[in-house]
Amino acid sequence: MVIRKSETDESGLSLIILKTKRMNKKELIQKVAIRSGMSQADVERVLNHITDTVRDSLHNEESVTLVGFGSFRVQERASRAGYNPSAGQKMQIPAKKIVKFRPGKALEI
Numbered sequence: 001m002v003i004r005k006s007e008t009d010e011s012g013l014s015l016i017i018l019k020t021k022r023m024n025k026k027e028l029i030q031k032v033a034i035r036s037g038m039s040q041a042d043v044e045r046v047l048n049h050i051t052d053t054v055r056d057s058l059h060n061e062e063s064v065t066l067v068g069f070g071s072f073r074v075q076e077r078a079s080r081a082g083y084n085p086s087a088g089q090k091m092q093i094p095a096k097k098i099v100k101f102r103p104g105k106a107l108e109i
Contacts, residue, residue, distance in 0.1 A: 058099055068106035075100045 023031075029047060033040045054072060057064050063073040079095040 061097075066104070068104045070101055070103040070107060073100050073102075074098070 025047070029040050029043045032038070032047070033043045036043065038046075054064050058072060058074055061074045063071055065071040074097050077096050077098050080093050082091050082093040083089075084091050
């Protein structure tokens with residue numbers, strides 16, 4: 001969600017400030033606790049176990065699929081040529097593994 005806020009600076013010019021509303025972990029825990037009737041401490045423990053399990057699976061290069069929600073998988077990003085503007089030189093960016101997320105049908109908006 002984008003929140004628009006209009007303010008004026010010291011010179012009288014109108015400024016429009018755009019802020020993106022994001023839910024953090026604490027807010028997620030609070031909402032899940034309310035919906036489930038569980039305590040916030042219990043919800044936090046469960047959420048930590050879920051994220052630890054997903055992370056461990058991805059470290060072992062196993063994909064994780066939550067039917068309807070989405071899939072996490074590890075993908076290899078090839079090395080590529082880049083440019084370092086501070087040094088003014090071309091450089092080689094090494095290959096690395098990244099996590100990709102593909103949303104499921106339940107996340108369609």
